[in-house]
Amino acid sequence: MIAIAKSTNLEPTRLPLITNYPSFRKWNKSFLDENLADKPMCIYVHIPFCTQRCSFCYYKTVDLKEYRPEVDSYIDTLCQEFEMAAERFNLSDRPIHAVYFGGGTPSLLVEHQFEKLVAALRKNFKHFDDKVQFSLEAEPLTISKSKMDTLADLGVTRLSMGVQSFEDEIIKLSGRGHDAKKAFHAIETAQKAGQGQWTINIDLLSGLAGETDETWASSVKQAIGTGVESITVYKMEAFANTDVFQKGVRQEKINLPDEEQEMRFMQYAMDRFAEFNYLPWSFFTYTKDGCDESKYISSIWRGMDFYGFGASAFGTLGDSILQNASELDQYGAMIEKGELPLQRGYHFHSFDRMLREVLMGVKLLRFDLKGFKHRHGLRLEKICAPIINELEAEGFITLTKETLELTNKGILYGDYVGKTITDALKAFA
Numbered sequence: 001m002i003a004i005a006k007s008t009n010l011e012p013t014r015l016p017l018i019t020n021y022p023s024f025r026k027w028n029k030s031f032l033d034e035n036l037a038d039k040p041m042c043i044y045v046h047i048p049f050c051t052q053r054c055s056f057c058y059y060k061t062v063d064l065k066e067y068r069p070e071v072d073s074y075i076d077t078l079c080q081e082f083e084m085a086a087e088r089f090n091l092s093d094r095p096i097h098a099v100y101f102g103g104g105t106p107s108l109l110v111e112h113q114f115e116k117l118v119a120a121l122r123k124n125f126k127h128f129d130d131k132v133q134f135s136l137e138a139e140p141l142t143i144s145k146s147k148m149d150t151l152a153d154l155g156v157t158r159l160s161m162g163v164q165s166f167e168d169e170i171i172k173l174s175g176r177g178h179d180a181k182k183a184f185h186a187i188e189t190a191q192k193a194g195q196g197q198w199t200i201n202i203d204l205l206s207g208l209a210g211e212t213d214e215t216w217a218s219s220v221k222q223a224i225g226t227g228v229e230s231i232t233v234y235k236m237e238a239f240a241n242t243d244v245f246q247k248g249v250r251q252e253k254i255n256l257p258d259e260e261q262e263m264r265f266m267q268y269a270m271d272r273f274a275e276f277n278y279l280p281w282s283f284f285t286y287t288k289d290g291c292d293e294s295k296y297i298s299s300i301w302r303g304m305d306f307y308g309f310g311a312s313a314f315g316t317l318g319d320s321i322l323q324n325a326s327e328l329d330q331y332g333a334m335i336e337k338g339e340l341p342l343q344r345g346y347h348f349h350s351f352d353r354m355l356r357e358v359l360m361g362v363k364l365l366r367f368d369l370k371g372f373k374h375r376h377g378l379r380l381e382k383i384c385a386p387i388i389n390e391l392e393a394e395g396f397i398t399l400t401k402e403t404l405e406l407t408n409k410g411i412l413y414g415d416y417v418g419k420t421i422t423d424a425l426k427a428f429a
Ligand code: SF4
Pocket: 049, 050, 051, 052, 053, 054, 057, 058, 059, 061, 103, 104, 105, 139, 162
């Protein structure tokens, strides 16, 4: 499957001293421009609170039914963490490529909390200006006109709303608090407030309990009908820590759509997206006429550094991955003691980097083979030739001299292509 260095007949000779590698001839000035400037990075801010507990959710979140004072103290702690991390890792002067507020449900914060967080970020990251793509995850029940106006004033440019379904029965079964009417109202409120300033993405979840071909088709059509710029379809996974698994699947009270049905749902969505010219930039996000892309997600998948702030948040700096304490109490206590709340990490070796680059990069549909050769000195299409040729013959990918591109079939199978190639690469280790 993979080329292995061939043995030769040894012919020992006493060689002149090799003083360096690679030879001076390969050194050039353009390297300096590329590598000595401050490298851009992204910022992730984690808000671990939600107003509900969705049955399919496997994240660790704090369920807040109403406003609670601990949210204010969490905001203060985050502001302290911005300052401590910026100083400790010299981040203040680095160009900022994208800022992303994720969760949990960031949109449950109230106006003054957003203002405080954004002011603290701008103070500690000099290049977080109005040109930076600033995304925020939102949930329909937490959207109000005044909040949207505040977010527009603060420079948010991309709003990503978890809707999951537009069918009331399915939404109810998923444990969410809104219904289709409230979702439409929230989308409309956000569209009016952010006109011209932000794009809106809505998330749908394929494979929810109770979903049929008809309910799914209806949700996809209604999502397109809202006119949002971007639609993302995630595949529902019933992990063992989810309510849907513990209270439903395990006790055989709930049957989830099977693999074949779920695949049909995704194929249906892809056909409708193509019909309305929603074009993919990753294998699960489609945007109207290709007008939008989450710079945060695409950049970190291409290997850009990002720093994760907040309880359980993680990020990468150079060859390290760093994660904060996941318990809120511990996170707060460490900051109070003047320590960064880091709990664990990992050092990527160069082979990890290579695997990660393929696995994450293929999600963006067009993998840059030339860039891979430039960074690793290896031609992926050569070292994994048999498996790559097979994927091409089976219609999952097409190859050009410089890129490996997912076909519609490759997109439909999600991470299959990336996983297959990295498995082949691992045989090299
Ligand atoms: S709103 Fe999102 S993060 Fe919160 S429980 Fe539901 S799926 Fe999980």
